[in-house]
Amino acid sequence: MKKFILIAATAFVSMASFASVDPITGKVLEAFRTEFASAKNVQWKSLDDAGLYQATFSFRNTELSAFYDAEGSLVATARYIDKASLPIMVAKAIQEKYPEHVMKNVIEHIANGSTTYHVTLHGVKSSMIVSASPAGNLSVFKKIKNKL
Structure with missing residues (x-):
């Protein structure tokens, strides 16, 4: 599953x-x-x-x-949800862990009664999709090195 x-x-x-x-x-x-x-x-x-x-x-x-x-x-x-609609703990955790990245897209994903947020972040050296629980626990879902 x-x-x-x-x-x-x-x-x-x-x-x-x-x-x-x-x-x-x-x-x-x-x-x-x-x-x-x-x-x-x-x-x-x-x-x-x-x-x-x-x-x-x-x-x-x-x-x-x-x-x-x-x-x-x-x-x-x-x-898709607006960045401002992210739970405060998610926004805070992303800002603290990835201060050099800009938040672009946010997807709210609900399965088996659990909500996960997939946030696309863009930075100078890399872009990534970070998955987050409503409590602000983060994990990198996918990472891409940007071409310089």
């Missing part, structure tokens, strides 16, 4: 191209329609490596992604 969640988070963070699936039918579509009945502009993608389906859509004036397994179980949700 952790592998599925990690792949789902990676898919949302990197926005890599995946095979389009249109239309989704059966248990997945039924579960989605029950959970997000008022969703608009729904686009589906298949995350073949993880056996998941990703729906990206507008819901209550917010763009969301929801990840479902083949049985129609909601595995995770993710959405």
